[in-house]
Amino acid sequence: MMAKLNTSTPSGFPEFSPAEQRVIQHWKKTIAEIFEANGFSMLETPLVERAENFEAKGGNAKEIYVLDRLRREEAVDQDKDIRAIRFDHTVPLALYVARHFNEIAFPFRRSVIGPVMRGERAQKGRFRQFDQCDIDVIGSEKLSLANDAQMVAIIAQIFEKLMPEQKFVIRINNRKILTGFFAAFNADPAEFKKLLEFLDNLEKNPNAKLEGHPIEFQERILEFVETTGTPDEILDTLKAFSDHPEFIEGLEELTKVVKLLRTMKVPDNQWLIDLRIARGLDYYTGTVYETNLVGYENLGSVCSGGRYDDLAKVFMGKNLPGVGISIGLTRSLWQLFEDKLIDTKRVNNSDVIILSRDNSLLASSLQLGKELRSKGISVEVYMEDKKIQKQFDYAKKMGIPCHIIVGENDTQVECDNLEFKMQIENLI
Amino acid sequence: MMAKLNTSTPSGFPEFSPAEQRVIQHWKKTIAEIFEANGFSMLETPLVERAENFEAKGGNAKEIYVLDRLRREEAVDQDKDIRAIRFDHTVPLALYVARHFNEIAFPFRRSVIGPVMRGERAQKGRFRQFDQCDIDVIGSEKLSLANDAQMVAIIAQIFEKLMPEQKFVIRINNRKILTGFFAAFNADPAEFKKLLEFLDNLEKNPNAKLEGHPIEFQERILEFVETTGTPDEILDTLKAFSDHPEFIEGLEELTKVVKLLRTMKVPDNQWLIDLRIARGLDYYTGTVYETNLVGYENLGSVCSGGRYDDLAKVFMGKNLPGVGISIGLTRSLWQLFEDKLIDTKRVNNSDVIILSRDNSLLASSLQLGKELRSKGISVEVYMEDKKIQKQFDYAKKMGIPCHIIVGENDTQVECDNLEFKMQIENLI
Numbered sequence: 070m071m072a073k074l075n076t077s078t079p080s081g082f083p084e085f086s087p088a089e090q091r092v093i094q095h096w097k098k099t100i101a102e103i104f105e106a107n108g109f110s111m112l113e114t115p116l117v118e119r120a121e122n123f124e125a126k127g128g129n130a131k132e133i134y135v136l137d138r139l140r141r142e143e144a145v146d147q148d149k150d151i152r153a154i155r156f157d158h159t160v161p162l163a164l165y166v167a168r169h170f171n172e173i174a175f176p177f178r179r180s181v182i183g184p185v186m187r188g189e190r191a192q193k194g195r196f197r198q199f200d201q202c203d204i205d206v207i208g209s210e211k212l213s214l215a216n217d218a219q220m221v222a223i224i225a226q227i228f229e230k231l232m233p234e235q236k237f238v239i240r241i242n243n244r245k246i247l248t249g250f251f252a253a254f255n256a257d258p259a260e261f262k263k264l265l266e267f268l269d270n271l272e273k274n275p276n277a278k279l280e281g282h283p284i285e286f287q288e289r290i291l292e293f294v295e296t297t298g299t300p301d302e303i304l305d306t307l308k309a310f311s312d313h314p315e316f317i318e319g320l321e322e323l324t325k326v327v328k329l330l331r332t333m334k335v336p337d338n339q340w341l342i343d344l345r346i347a348r349g350l351d352y353y354t355g356t357v358y359e360t361n362l363v364g365y366e367n368l369g370s371v372c373s374g375g376r377y378d379d380l381a382k383v384f385m386g387k388n389l390p391g392v393g394i395s396i397g398l399t400r401s402l403w404q405l406f407e408d409k410l411i412d413t414k415r416v417n418n419s420d421v422i423i424l425s426r427d428n429s430l431l432a433s434s435l436q437l438g439k440e441l442r443s444k445g446i447s448v449e450v451y452m453e454d455k456k457i458q459k460q461f462d463y464a465k466k467m468g469i470p471c472h473i474i475v476g477e478n479d480t481q482v483e484c485d486n487l488e489f490k491m492q493i494e495n496l497i
Numbered sequence: 498m499m500a501k502l503n504t505s506t507p508s509g510f511p512e513f514s515p516a517e518q519r520v521i522q523h524w525k526k527t528i529a530e531i532f533e534a535n536g537f538s539m540l541e542t543p544l545v546e547r548a549e550n551f552e553a554k555g556g557n558a559k560e561i562y563v564l565d566r567l568r569r570e571e572a573v574d575q576d577k578d579i580r581a582i583r584f585d586h587t588v589p590l591a592l593y594v595a596r597h598f599n600e601i602a603f604p605f606r607r608s609v610i611g612p613v614m615r616g617e618r619a620q621k622g623r624f625r626q627f628d629q630c631d632i633d634v635i636g637s638e639k640l641s642l643a644n645d646a647q648m649v650a651i652i653a654q655i656f657e658k659l660m661p662e663q664k665f666v667i668r669i670n671n672r673k674i675l676t677g678f679f680a681a682f683n684a685d686p687a688e689f690k691k692l693l694e695f696l697d698n699l700e701k702n703p704n705a706k707l708e709g710h711p712i713e714f715q716e717r718i719l720e721f722v723e724t725t726g727t728p729d730e731i732l733d734t735l736k737a738f739s740d741h742p743e744f745i746e747g748l749e750e751l752t753k754v755v756k757l758l759r760t761m762k763v764p765d766n767q768w769l770i771d772l773r774i775a776r777g778l779d780y781y782t783g784t785v786y787e788t789n790l791v792g793y794e795n796l797g798s799v800c801s802g803g804r805y806d807d808l809a810k811v812f813m814g815k816n817l818p819g820v821g822i823s824i825g826l827t828r829s830l831w832q833l834f835e836d837k838l839i840d841t842k843r844v845n846n847s848d849v850i851i852l853s854r855d856n857s858l859l860a861s862s863l864q865l866g867k868e869l870r871s872k873g874i875s876v877e878v879y880m881e882d883k884k885i886q887k888q889f890d891y892a893k894k895m896g897i898p899c900h901i902i903v904g905e906n907d908t909q910v911e912c913d914n915l916e917f918k919m920q921i922e923n924l925i
Binding site: 074075076077078079082083084085086087090091093094105106108109110111112113114115116117118119120121122123124125128130131132133134135136137138139140150151152153154164165167168169172173174175176178184186188198208211212213215216219329332333334383384385416417418419428431432435436439442447448449450452453454463466467 | 502503504505506507510511512513514515518519521522533534536537538539540541542543544545546547548549550551552553556558559560561562563564565566567568578579580581582592593595596597600601602603604606612614616626636639640641643644647757760761762811812813844845846847856859860863864867870875876877878880881882891894895
């Protein structure tokens with residue numbers, strides 16, 4: 070006798086219901102369209118690269134998945150290299166650029182939407198496979214700050230479109246303002262990473278203590294990052310704060326980005342300057358972003374990113390500047406589903422389903438479906454030979470809001486929406 | 498000193514150029530839209546499942562990739578199960594259905610577009626990671642033959658849209674006609690698989706010999722499968738061939754499918770009955786399909802599939818009928834690129850690029866871009882502070898067919914297409 074198979078999903082590999090997947094697909098499609106409308110081309114790299122390259126670019130070996138065979142056969146598998154699954158889209162992008170530097174048209178505007186894997190401890194809301202939606206612009210030498218501003222414009226377009234009823238805010242800062250501030254207080258550059266991480270954790274742990282520094286220094290930092298006001302007020306306040314060259318450079322960059330945001334007509338209520346935004350990762354060097362849904366700050370940032378100087382140096386010995394953002398699609402949507410912030414009543418995008426009182430009428434139903442489709446209506450035809458009640462059950466389970474019932478002598482229309490019902494009745 | 502990193506892609510994991518990826522994305526989007534228009538909902542399952550389930554459903558253990566960690570830490574990784582990467586979309590679908598049988602609305606119309614992995618010997622045109630585009634309809638009990646016909650209609654819609662200038666033909670058969678024919682000649686049912694594989698290989702090896710059977714039997718088979726004519730002529734000829742119940746059943750099914758194709762108005766020149774189509778895989782039980790591009794038969798079938806009775810029996814002890822098709826996107830497109838059958842001149846979908854004679858004019862360029870975009874034109878704004886010649890080089894490398902050059906006192910338009918040029922000039 071065969072042992073019973075365990076058919077459940079492996080821990081940390083999430084599976085969404087058809088109705089949730091409809092939302093996931095809608096988000097992916099909308100995000101992809103907005104990326105494209107802003108001049109970014111989708112570029113998919115392999116799921117797998119040589120493990121050595123992931124480690125060289127800061128991957129956590131304990132979390133990196135590598136490929137093996139279920140059973141090995143020497144003759145078939147001659148690969149000596151350890152092949153690892155990507156844990157983000159940035160390292161594969163760096164590898165792509167290193168491989169194809171001479172063919173690429175710079176600035177290189179690249180988008181990607183797809184899965185990455187991290188062997189983290191699986192826990193509620195943390196997954197081992199999840200979709201990330203990224204864009205990056207990579208320059209061959211310098212890269213205009215207009216790209217930094219465009220990222221904000223794109224985030225705004227995306228959340229305006231995805232959640233038109235939901236307020237969101239893009240919080241902008243510049244790393245050089247923070248590191249310049251630390252330097253102005255003679256902090257050791259070796260400490261900067263720790264200081265940035267301290268800031269990064271402030272929102273989660275407002276009472277955290279900064280170890281190894283006098284309490285006065287912590288107080289000065291907190292006072293500084295709590296500077297509030299309109300963007301112009303903050304920029305104005307900062308002018309008097311320090312004349313450290315790095316601080317000044319950061320301030321000038323942020324001032325230019327703010328000016329460009331206005332040129333690009335990003336609405337004022339969608340973004341602000343927040344000096345607490347540090348982004349923990351150590352590769353950011355200029356503009357940084359986080360995005361919050363107002364009233365749902367507990368979700369964390371739904372879209373983050375920033376400017377970096379050194380995309381592919383470890384692979385090609387050349388500094389390439391870039392700026393990018395990433396939407397953690399799986400994690401954000403999982404939380405939005407949990408909190409019932411997103412409607413998941415409908416399973417597919419059919420506006421209408423055609424049911425038949427008798428399966429001998431299927432030919433008419435198919436013909437009617439074809440006609441309505443040619444008029445731009447999304448129609449499903451129920452084709453099985455089942456009693457009408459079973460057909461209604463199906464339509465209900467799918468959440469399709471309008472039913473056409475084809476009978477021998479008449480055709481009925483039942484819709485939640487009366488206006489749509491009249492539109493359909495006029496068409497059939 | 499650090500050893501130089503090998504940044505090349507691992508063998509068998511393909512990487513396409515930005516221009517090729519533009520075509521890949523266009524195909525994926527078009528295929529997804531047609532799947533959806535026909536009532537199929539995208540349902541993505543995890544890339545990873547328990548290896549035991551893949552083996553139970555006929556996976557080749559030598560080709561199945563499993564996950565390990567680059568470095569293990571017991572505290573983090575407590576999974577005892579072997580997790581394997583999917584090698585097709587059918588087994589994950591069977592697992593999904595087994596897991597969610599009671600929640601699913603049947604007939605369950607599911608689509609998926611995404612990567613699968615097989616650890617085959619890497620060779621020209623054969624990849625270890627490749628995208629498959631699948632749809633399947635799964636019934637809880639019986640499943641109407643209208644679904645079998647709909648598959649043909651969908652294949653036709655897809656290739657009509659993707660390659661409007663290219664003739665294609667969908668070749669249809671029914672497995673029961675073949676097995677009924679074998680049975681009518683008293684062939685041992687244990688031999689059917691071998692006989693079907695013999696047929697399946699005929700096109701590649703027209704001189705192959707059928708081992709272990711008298712030459713007369715091979716001749717009878719060949720004579721039978723070479724029956725040609727219009728669908729109606731073939732159906733008519735077959736009526737007189739055998740009265741074996743399985744043969745009759747297959748013939749009746751095929752006759753109904755043909756009738757439904759006409760109801761669905763699939764053009765006559767896009768499909769035919771071809772008795773040589775056997776589909777090697779042993780799970781098909783009824784209708785089977787292959788699709789060829791006329792004049793490029795060497796590509797093999799670009800879309801294949803068929804009817805099966807037993808999707809998830811090994812997982813849930815219940816027979817569920819289904820019918821599905823699969824497009825081997827990566828393999829087909831790779832070959833079409835190789836044969837230069839597809840234009841890959843353009844890198845992105847921008848119709849227009851706005852260049853600036855001086856970077857101080859960037860604000861005007863951005864504004865103009867926004868205006869044109871609001872009129873439905875796909876526009877890219879060149880934002881870097883570079884000499885105009887560099888900007889032209891970029892536009893050329895990207896293959897963008899129309900350039901707007903913003904100057905201090907004038908704005909010029911240069912387009913390949915004069916009509917489009919006039920349209921743009923009227924808008925600016």
